[in-house]
Amino acid sequence: MENATQYGDARECLQAARTGMRQVKRLLSQPSFEAADESAALLRDVEVQLGCVAAILRQNGSRPDGEIRAGVEELQGEVAVLAAFLAGADKMLSGWLDAVRTRRGGYTERGQAAPLMLVRKLSVEG
Amino acid sequence: MGNLFSVLNSASQSLQAFEKAIDVTQNNVTNANSPGYANQVPEFISQDFQSITGINSGGVKEETQDTRNTYADTAVQQQLSLQGMYQQLQTTLAPLQNVFDVSASSPIPSALNQLFQSFSQWSTQPNNTNYQSSVISAAQQVASAFQQTAVQLNQIQASTTSDIQSTVAQINQDAATIQGLNQQIQQSPEPDAGLSAQMESTLENLSSLANIQVLKASDGTTTVLLGGQTALVEGTQLNAIQAVNNIASNSGNPGAAPNISIENSSGTDITSQITSGGLAGLVNVRNNLLPSLIGGGQQVGGLNTLAQGLADSVNNVLEQASTTSTPPYQPGTALFTYNSAAPSGIAGTLAVASGITGAQLAAADTGPPVVANGAALTLAGLDSSNPGPVNGQGFTQYFSSLAATVGNAANSANTEATAQSGLVAQAQSLQQQVSGVSLDEEAIQLVQLQSSYDAASKVVTVIDDTLQSLMAMIPT
Numbered sequence: 001m002e003n004a005t006q007y008g009d010a011r012e013c014l015q016a017a018r019t020g021m022r023q024v025k026r027l028l029s030q031p032s033f034e035a036a037d038e039s040a041a042l043l044r045d046v047e048v049q050l051g052c053v054a055a056i057l058r059q060n061g062s063r064p065d066g067e068i069r070a071g072v073e074e075l076q077g078e079v080a081v082l083a084a085f086l087a088g089a090d091k092m093l094s095g096w097l098d099a100v101r102t103r104r105g106g107y108t109e110r111g112q113a114a115p116l117m118l119v120r121k122l123s124v125e126g
Numbered sequence: 127m128g129n130l131f132s133v134l135n136s137a138s139q140s141l142q143a144f145e146k147a148i149d150v151t152q153n154n155v156t157n158a159n160s161p162g163y164a165n166q167v168p169e170f171i172s173q174d175f176q177s178i179t180g181i182n183s184g185g186v187k188e189e190t191q192d193t194r195n196t197y198a199d200t201a202v203q204q205q206l207s208l209q210g211m212y213q214q215l216q217t218t219l220a221p222l223q224n225v226f227d228v229s230a231s232s233p234i235p236s237a238l239n240q241l242f243q244s245f246s247q248w249s250t251q252p253n254n255t256n257y258q259s260s261v262i263s264a265a266q267q268v269a270s271a272f273q274q275t276a277v278q279l280n281q282i283q284a285s286t287t288s289d290i291q292s293t294v295a296q297i298n299q300d301a302a303t304i305q306g307l308n309q310q311i312q313q314s315p316e317p318d319a320g321l322s323a324q325m326e327s328t329l330e331n332l333s334s335l336a337n338i339q340v341l342k343a344s345d346g347t348t349t350v351l352l353g354g355q356t357a358l359v360e361g362t363q364l365n366a367i368q369a370v371n372n373i374a375s376n377s378g379n380p381g382a383a384p385n386i387s388i389e390n391s392s393g394t395d396i397t398s399q400i401t402s403g404g405l406a407g408l409v410n411v412r413n414n415l416l417p418s419l420i421g422g423g424q425q426v427g428g429l430n431t432l433a434q435g436l437a438d439s440v441n442n443v444l445e446q447a448s449t450t451s452t453p454p455y456q457p458g459t460a461l462f463t464y465n466s467a468a469p470s471g472i473a474g475t476l477a478v479a480s481g482i483t484g485a486q487l488a489a490a491d492t493g494p495p496v497v498a499n500g501a502a503l504t505l506a507g508l509d510s511s512n513p514g515p516v517n518g519q520g521f522t523q524y525f526s527s528l529a530a531t532v533g534n535a536a537n538s539a540n541t542e543a544t545a546q547s548g549l550v551a552q553a554q555s556l557q558q559q560v561s562g563v564s565l566d567e568e569a570i571q572l573v574q575l576q577s578s579y580d581a582a583s584k585v586v587t588v589i590d591d592t593l594q595s596l597m598a599m600i601p602t
């Protein structure tokens with residue numbers, strides 16, 4: 001009975017992780033810096049919930065559980081989409097930043113985009 | 127008096143400039159939702175003092191500045207191009223997934239299962255005429271399933287070829303629109319926001335079809351390079367592309383469909399330059415995935431390899447066995463036939479030997495020692511023999527590996543298409559956010575976003591590892 005209850009806890013943790021992932025998807029569909037920051041925080045929470053699932057399963061020994069397995073499989077699919085999105089976003093932003101850097105500071109001697117210097121210049125006269 | 131006229135003229139010019147500024151604002155409001163439209167800002171420039179005509183330094187000259195950000199536009203085009211490719215792959219792979227369904231109701235796995243069950247049943251009573259008939263009937267089902275699958279794959283191949291032709295036609299049509307817009311831009315004395323919006327909208331549409339690079343000339347016209355190398359539109363000159371059968375690609379593979387090549391206006395093969403957009407997705411399926419399944423180019427195709435492997439293995443056992451278990455031994459007859467002259471057409475021509483009867487099926491292994499049902503038993507265990515008869519795999523296993531290839535490609539396309547929709551939204555949102563801002567502000571926004579995503583990316587890696595551990599912990 002205790003074992004069954006603890007498996008129920010694992011399902012609850014998994015459900016919380018899935019809810020968190022749904023929120024991340026919703027946030028990233030409206031791109032903004034705030035949304036990206038909030039997504040990172042939510043993802044850390046998803047990570048904690050999945051850690052709980054792993055701890056409970058480890059404590060109680062493995063046994064076939066279709067519901068948990070299906071939930072984990074669904075999350076794997078969503079994580080794959082998220083990973084592809086983040087990889088694509090990184091590639092796009094890196095290229096874009098390179099373009100900004102070359103427009104702002106030209107190229108280094110090695111032909112790479114010049115480092116970005118965003119320090120405000122202060123001129124004092126007199 | 128000359129000075130008075132100059133002052134009046136200057137005042138008149140100022141009023142005209144302000145009137146134009148109001149027009150620009152009105153344009154921005156009216157076109158807020160027009161596809162491809164970028165806000166314009168009026169810029170006032172003081173005119174120099176002209177000593178000959180008199181005082182004029184108070185007058186203003188008005189110029190309209192487009193807030194369009196070239197790299198933002200390029201980023202949107204690149205993301206649209208990738209989205210076009212993955213969405214096209216999704217569409218094209220969906221019918222293929224139906225053909226390579228591994229469920230028990232799918233024609234080939236179901237017919238194979240029935241055939242090996244009939245061999246097993248026949249091995250229990252080799253002379254039972256009903257069991258012999260069951261073997262022939264099951265073999266006919268197998269042949270029919272292969273023929274049906276080959277027909278379906280050939281239809282998909284034909285429709286993909288047709289889709290390539292229509293995509294190339296759309297690309298040429300968009301290129302012609304850009305050419306026309308370039309002509310109007312050249313004739314227009316001032317930058318025209320409407321033409322610019324139409325141009326951007328057409329370029330975005332073209333991006334979803336193929337990977338393009340856009341260059342703006344000093345006269346305001348747009349040059350479009352396909353794959354960064356082939357000039358599709360140069361100012362007012364259009365260089366249309368075409369899709370052709372690459373006859374050389376299937377030399378030495380009779381009956382195989384030739385690959386499709388994309389050629390520039392001079393007839394040079396530029397297929398390798400098409401790396402994203404809907405056209406890239408179609409060409410990839412047409413020239414790589416489909417030939418690996420049904421044959422084409424230099425490939426025989428997995429389905430044909432499977433059909434030949436099955437036919438040869440079964441025929442080999444039957445022809446080496448005997449219809450009687452006592453001398454004089456009578457060699458058996460081959461159960462399957464196919465057209466060996468066209469390796470890429472084997473699945474489509476697989477059939478049961480014409481006129482074969484149950485009595486011609488050889489069940490006895492003449493040994494030594496002689497085993498009355500030895501050959502029938504060998505046939506019953508053929509699918510699970512180790513190593514298997516088709517490239518080391520059993521027939522069902524080999525079919526599953528073909529299905530897995532299609533399934534993985536479709537799954538990957540679905541994942542990427544979903545992610546890419548988010549990336550297009552991301553690029554379009556950034557395009558709006560950086561419109562009209564300074565280069566420093568643009569850089570700050572990009573760096574902030576990148577660091578937020580970087581943080582999220584690290585957590586996603588940990589989550590992925592945890593999920594893999596969880597999968598390993600839960601037995602099926």
